[in-house]
Amino acid sequence: MTGLIHRDLLISFRRLGKMSYIMEAVYFFFFLLFFKNAYGALTFFLLLAPINMSGLPNTMKEIDSNYKGMRAARLLPYSKKDLVKGRFLSALFNQLFYVAEMVLFAVCHHFIKGGISWVTYLLFIAGGWLVGIFMTAVNLLVSFTTGFNASAIIYLITVIAVGAGYVLFLFTGVKTGILAQISSLNTAWIFIIACCFDILILLASYIISIKCFDKTL
Amino acid sequence: MEIILSNSSSKPIYEQITTQIKGMIMSNELKTGDALPSMRSLAKSLHISVITAQHAYEDLQRDGFIETIAGKGTFVAAQNKDFIREEELRNAEEKLQEAADIARRSGISLSELVQILTLLYKEV
Amino acid sequence: MENTLTVSHLTKTYKDFTLDDVSFQVPRGSICGLIGENGAGKTTAISAMLNIITPDSGDIRILDMDYREDEKKIKQRVGVVLDELNQIPHLYCKDIDTIMKKIYSSWDSRLFFQYLEKFKLPQKKKVKELSKGMNVKLNFAVALSHNAEFLILDEATSGLDPVMRDDILQLLQEFVLDENHSVLLSTHITSDLDKIADYIIFMHEGNIQFIKSKEDIENNYGVLQCRNDFFEALSPDDYCAYIKEEYSVKVLVHHKQELLRHFQDLVIERASIEDIMLFYIKGVII
Numbered sequence: 001m002t003g004l005i006h007r008d009l010l011i012s013f014r015r016l017g018k019m020s021y022i023m024e025a026v027y028f029f030f031f032l033l034f035f036k037n038a039y040g041a042l043t044f045f046l047l048l049a050p051i052n053m054s055g056l057p058n059t060m061k062e063i064d065s066n067y068k069g070m071r072a073a074r075l076l077p078y079s080k081k082d083l084v085k086g087r088f089l090s091a092l093f094n095q096l097f098y099v100a101e102m103v104l105f106a107v108c109h110h111f112i113k114g115g116i117s118w119v120t121y122l123l124f125i126a127g128g129w130l131v132g133i134f135m136t137a138v139n140l141l142v143s144f145t146t147g148f149n150a151s152a153i154i155y156l157i158t159v160i161a162v163g164a165g166y167v168l169f170l171f172t173g174v175k176t177g178i179l180a181q182i183s184s185l186n187t188a189w190i191f192i193i194a195c196c197f198d199i200l201i202l203l204a205s206y207i208i209s210i211k212c213f214d215k216t217l
Numbered sequence: 218m219e220i221i222l223s224n225s226s227s228k229p230i231y232e233q234i235t236t237q238i239k240g241m242i243m244s245n246e247l248k249t250g251d252a253l254p255s256m257r258s259l260a261k262s263l264h265i266s267v268i269t270a271q272h273a274y275e276d277l278q279r280d281g282f283i284e285t286i287a288g289k290g291t292f293v294a295a296q297n298k299d300f301i302r303e304e305e306l307r308n309a310e311e312k313l314q315e316a317a318d319i320a321r322r323s324g325i326s327l328s329e330l331v332q333i334l335t336l337l338y339k340e341v
Numbered sequence: 342m343e344n345t346l347t348v349s350h351l352t353k354t355y356k357d358f359t360l361d362d363v364s365f366q367v368p369r370g371s372i373c374g375l376i377g378e379n380g381a382g383k384t385t386a387i388s389a390m391l392n393i394i395t396p397d398s399g400d401i402r403i404l405d406m407d408y409r410e411d412e413k414k415i416k417q418r419v420g421v422v423l424d425e426l427n428q429i430p431h432l433y434c435k436d437i438d439t440i441m442k443k444i445y446s447s448w449d450s451r452l453f454f455q456y457l458e459k460f461k462l463p464q465k466k467k468v469k470e471l472s473k474g475m476n477v478k479l480n481f482a483v484a485l486s487h488n489a490e491f492l493i494l495d496e497a498t499s500g501l502d503p504v505m506r507d508d509i510l511q512l513l514q515e516f517v518l519d520e521n522h523s524v525l526l527s528t529h530i531t532s533d534l535d536k537i538a539d540y541i542i543f544m545h546e547g548n549i550q551f552i553k554s555k556e557d558i559e560n561n562y563g564v565l566q567c568r569n570d571f572f573e574a575l576s577p578d579d580y581c582a583y584i585k586e587e588y589s590v591k592v593l594v595h596h597k598q599e600l601l602r603h604f605q606d607l608v609i610e611r612a613s614i615e616d617i618m619l620f621y622i623k624g625v626i627i
Contacts, residue, residue: 003441003445007443007444014467074392076444077417078413258518264514266554267370268554
């Protein structure tokens with residue numbers, strides 16, 4: 001399994017190329033330095049990071065479809081189930097890099113801007129990660145059940161949906177003041193429910209992906 | 218050791234190999250105890266099937282020209298002079314058969330044939 | 342283990358093509374050529390043995406293991422080069438080593454880089470910058486660097502110039518210097534097989550037409566060109582196929598030594614694999 005994860009991560013790394021990592025850094029500093037209040041941090045944690053961390057399924061789907069990546073993978077010493085499992089693990093493992101990036105951002109933001117408690121940072125990071133997991137689960141399912149074009153479109157839709165959801169969240173939040181809101185809500189329960197939801201979606205996505213992939217080819 | 222194969226010869230490839238190797242052994246180009254390439258590396262060098270190489274080696278071994286020592290390889294066997302003589306006798310008989318057939322067909326008498334053979338034999 | 346590969350009664354039905362009850366073996370230590378026209382079923386058979394498609398019925402055993410149950414173990418020991426299936430274009434050649442090290446338990450990095458050097462493949466270049474021929478050589482480098490015992494090649498040399506093809510054929514002959522190594526080479530370039538194959542498996546329209554050793558073909562098969570009256574005088578036992586041409590009859594004989602003994606002046610040419618294939622496809626078979 002580690003072989004497959006290595007493969008997916010290295011291929012994805014090479015496919016994205018220097019430009020996309022430079023852009024990553026640009027966004028990082030942009031949201032760090034150019035926003036007042038917490039909006040920069042919020043946007044980074046709840047919009048940018050989830051979108052970035054859920055890109056692997058789509059990147060690998062392009063490799064699989066347009067460069068015969070899946071055909072090549074079928075020749076490797078793995079079963080079909082292994083290939084699905086490997087892809088899921090790669091996608092989740094990939095997120096750890098972005099979680100680390102979020103932690104780095106939190107630390108920098110704290111020292112540059114201040115004004116947000118560590119607990120709140122933690123909640124933002126956890127929130128972003130949960131959104132990221134949700135998006136990844138959906139994109140993994142789509143990559144194993146449809147073709148490349150459909151996957152790309154649905155990826156776009158999830159990005160837009162998350163964007164819209166974020167904007168909505170901001171508007172409702174603006175009225176009553178986000179930070180005050182967050183500390184007053186019963187966040188523990190919300191997070192537990194969100195976690196369970198994500199786990200369920202991941203499991204469902206995994207099971208359906210395996211069933212679907214088993215039937216193909 | 219040099220072996221030249223011809224695709225257009227009517228002789229099967231394995232026979233071309235055995236003939237040439239036998240020739241080299243008889244002319245002492247290949248001496249007793251000399252190592253021969255393995256069957257597979259012979260096949261590779263001559264660009265032939267392993268089965269053909271195997272066929273050639275099997276024939277050579279059967280006729281006593283080479284021997285295979287397990288773990289060591291294939292070597293030129295100590296020549297059993299009688300064996301060789303048998304082989305050459307067979308060869309000569311074949312050729313004489315041809316001559317006899319031609320003679321019978323074209324009405325050449327036995328005495329005429331013997332005369333020719335005697336002359337040829339005495340030639341150096 | 343007598344046979345590296347045993348295909349038994351393999352059947353797969355598609356809309357307009359059926360692989361029908363196909364059986365053949367690849368004996369250990371041999372190079373077997375799988376020949377046939379495009380669409381004869383060669384790639385279908387190969388896809389089945391790699392568990393890329395599921396046959397309707399039949400059994401396949403590779404290296405004495407069931408092709409589906411022991412798929413992972415088998416693929417650790419089998420090297421595959423398929424036509425137009427190259428490495429991921431965005432990777433550098435040295436990336437491939439990094440990846441394969443973690444995938445194959447017997448991956449030999451030193452050997453892989455030796456092959457890269459031998460084939461003059463630049464480590465620091467991306468796969469997409471390599472020419473077609475270099476891509477094929479890279480595929481072979483990968484297939485040969487994890488101590489595989491069995492190579493499955495599907496049109497692996499198509500599109501290569503004759504010099505490169507000769508290089509690859511030499512590589513294959515080197516591969517079988519070890520008698521535990523075997524090769525299944527599916528191709529329509531029969532001249533390559535004339536050079537290195539031990540056995541020929543001929544597939545046509547989803548069926549096996551014949552399986553013969555190259556020895557048998559070389560020693561016993563021949564092409565005779567003769568006049569019609571001579572042909573009519575031959576007994577059907579003397580030949581196995583014929584093609585009536587404009588000014589003569591071309592006959593595929595399968596006991597040419599015998600025929601030459603009876604008719605000493607007969608000119609019988611050596612039958613190439615391509616000759617035999619054409620006789621079976623275009624001629625009348627007895």
